[in-house]
Amino acid sequence: MDLMQALKQRYTTKAYDAEKRIPEDVVAKLKDALRLSPSSINSQPWHFLIADTAEGKARIAKSAHGGFAYNAPKITDASHVFVLCARTKLTPEYVDVVLDQEQADGRFASGAEREGREKSCKGYVALHEQLGNTAAWAQNQTYISLGFLLLAAGELGIDATPIEGFDKAVLTEEFKLAGQDLAPAVVVSLGYHAETDFNAGLPKSRLPESAVFSSI
Numbered sequence: 001m002d003l004m005q006a007l008k009q010r011y012t013t014k015a016y017d018a019e020k021r022i023p024e025d026v027v028a029k030l031k032d033a034l035r036l037s038p039s040s041i042n043s044q045p046w047h048f049l050i051a052d053t054a055e056g057k058a059r060i061a062k063s064a065h066g067g068f069a070y071n072a073p074k075i076t077d078a079s080h081v082f083v084l085c086a087r088t089k090l091t092p093e094y095v096d097v098v099l100d101q102e103q104a105d106g107r108f109a110s111g112a113e114r115e116g117r118e119k120s121c122k123g124y125v126a127l128h129e130q131l132g133n134t135a136a137w138a139q140n141q142t143y144i145s146l147g148f149l150l151l152a153a154g155e156l157g158i159d160a161t162p163i164e165g166f167d168k169a170v171l172t173e174e175f176k177l178a179g180q181d182l183a184p185a186v187v188v189s190l191g192y193h194a195e196t197d198f199n200a201g202l203p204k205s206r207l208p209e210s211a212v213f214s215s216i
């Protein structure tokens with residue numbers, strides 16, 4: 001699908017056809033979209049939980065309770081549900097893991113190049129530590145991956161629902177995320193919309209260009 005067409009056609013699905021499943025080769029592309037997302041200093045400060053069984057989706061749906069209950073069927077009826085988690089800490093050891101990967105991928109022509117990059121990356125990590133916003137910084141990067149996932153889904157003809165309406169404490173406990181230095185950022189349901197999806201036929205609504213752009 002053409003990029004502009006995908007941007008215009010994708011929309012937030014409100015009801016899923018529980019019988020339809022995303023083929024595995026398409027799921028692989030959705031995973032690629034997440035993994036290939038850009039992030040500050042290539043920190044990739046995320047981890048993604050993927051549920052494609054009724055049991056896995058039910059565990060995620062536990063977090064859609066109380067005022068969030070309206071989101072539960074979007075989780076249980078979707079084909080796949082991704083939980084986008086952000087790191088709460090970026091340790092020097094973690095930065096070394098990223099640098100090791102960059103080295104293995106052939107990004108450094110010399111030891112000096114790696115050293116320079118290490119200094120720069122650890123400088124940014126230290127800066128955010130000092131500012132006390134490491135977790136928020138990591139969450140910002142994770143939301144970029146949300147954008148990539150939603151766009152990829154649109155392009156692949158997969159319906160999607162980004163969901164912030166869930167109880168983060170419940171998911172943190174259910175998947176023991178705190179002990180892994182992770183925090184849930186956003187849940188994304190993916191699949192195929194049901195006939196009953198009231199949002200499928202509604203026009204897209206956005207503020208006009210004049211409200212969101214200024215030429216300077």
Ligand SMILES: Cc1cc2nc3c(=O)[nH]c(=O)nc-3n(C[C@H](O)[C@H](O)[C@H](O)COP(=O)(O)O)c2cc1C
Pocket residue numbers: 010011012014071161162163164165166186204
């Ligand atoms: C970060 C984020 C969180 C959202 N959370 C929910 C949610 O909990 N439940 C829901 O039905 N829609 C949710 N939405 C969907 C938005 O309401 C929707 O994206 C917006 O109205 C624009 O419409 P469109 O996605 O159909 O273009 C969320 C969207 C984003 C980007």
